Amino acid sequence: MNVVFAADYIASSPGAFIRSLTKLGKKIIENRGKVAFLFSEKRFYLEKLRNTGIVYVCNNTTNRNFSLQSLVNLTRAVRKIKADIIHIHFVGMAYLIAASLLKFLFCYKLIVHWRCIPDCITKKKSKFRYKFSPYFYNFLSKRFIDANIVISKAISKILIEHSFSPQDKVYIIYNGVDPEELTKYNYAEAQVVIEKLIDTKVFSKPIVGMVADYSIEKDHKTFIKAADLVRQQNPDVIFLIVGSERKFFGKGIKEDILRMIESLRLKENVFLIDKCLYATEIIPRFDIGVLCSHNEGLGNVIIEYMMAGVPVIGTNTEGIGEVIHDGVTGYLISPGRYNELADRIIFLLKNSEVKIKMGINGKKYAEEKFSLENWIKNIINLYNKILDS
Structure with a gap:
C-alpha cells in the first residue's frame, strides 16, 4: 500500500505524533509500500522524515484554510x-477539501484522523462556520x-451525536507510545537535563511537571495556583511547565503565565x-x-507519564x-x-508508597493498552480493511 500523510498543524518540537508517524511510515516501507508527507510549516526535524518518504511543505496553510498550494502539493x-490512501x-x-476534490480523479481511499475535539464543540462560538461545520463534515x-x-x-x-459522521465510519484507535522513548534517560540522567534547562540544582527536591503547549484549553493557571498552595506547605517542590507557543492559538498566554508567576512570587518554584x-x-x-486541560481528546502526555512509571493527576x-484509573494509576x-x-499533590508527596504503587500500576496499564506496536498494527489493519472494501 502507498500512503500520503497530511497534517495542517505540527508542533515546534518533534512530539509523539511525529515519532509515531515516522515508525508507521517505516513499517509501510518494510511491507514494500511508499510514503509521502504533507505539512503546513517547515520544521527542522522534518528532515529526518526524508529517510522515510517524500516531504512537501505548504507554508500558506498554517491557518488550516484551503489553498491552491495544498491542492497542487x-x-x-x-x-x-x-x-x-x-x-x-x-x-x-487545507488538505481535507483538496483530498475530497481529487478523490474522483485518483480513486484513493480517504481517512481522517481526529486527534482532538472539533473546535466548533470546544469553543462554542456563534460564527456561521462553527454552526455549519457538523453538516459540512457529515456531507464529506x-x-x-x-x-x-x-x-x-x-x-x-461527539462525532456521532453531533452528526459529523455516520457511526459505521467511525473507528476508535487509541494513540500509542513507544516504551523505549521513556527509558532512554533514567532518573539521574533526566535530572541532569532538567538542571541544565532551568539552571537550578534540583537534587532530592520533588518535581511536579506539566507538559502542555501554551493554549487556553490546557489551563496552566490552575497548575500555577495549585503550585502556590503546595509551596506554602513544602517550599522545596519544583514545578515545571514544558511546552511551546502555538502560532495561531497560543499568542500571549506565555506572557500571562509569567506575570502570574511573578505576582505570586513563585520564581524559585515554577520554571517554564x-x-x-x-x-x-x-x-x-x-x-x-499533571494535565489540567478544560477539554482533551485523549491526553497523550498522560500515557507518556505512565510509561515512565510516574503517577498522574x-x-x-x-x-x-479514559486513560486514568482514578485511585489506581x-x-x-x-x-x-x-x-x-494541590491536595492530591501534597498527599502523593507525603505518601511515597502510594505514589510508587500508582507509578507501577500506570506503567503496566500503559504498556498493555497504549503501546506504539499495537497502534501501528491497528492502523495497518484498518488500511487493509478499507482497501478490501
Missing part, C-alpha cells in the same frame, strides 16, 4: 507514489471520507521550559505528572477519564479546581 504527492491528521480545511463523510479514526470514545461519541526538544528526556525525573474531561480532579489539585 497533494496532487504531486499522489501522482509521485501512486497513492492508495490519503491519511489526514488534525482536521482543518458520506460522500468522500472512507473512515474517521478517533483517539478516544469521547471523540467518537520551552527549549526541550524531547519531553521524554525529562519526564523520568518527575515525581508527579488529570482533569476528568473527555479522553483523560493516578487521580482525576474537576477542571479548574486548583485546591483539589
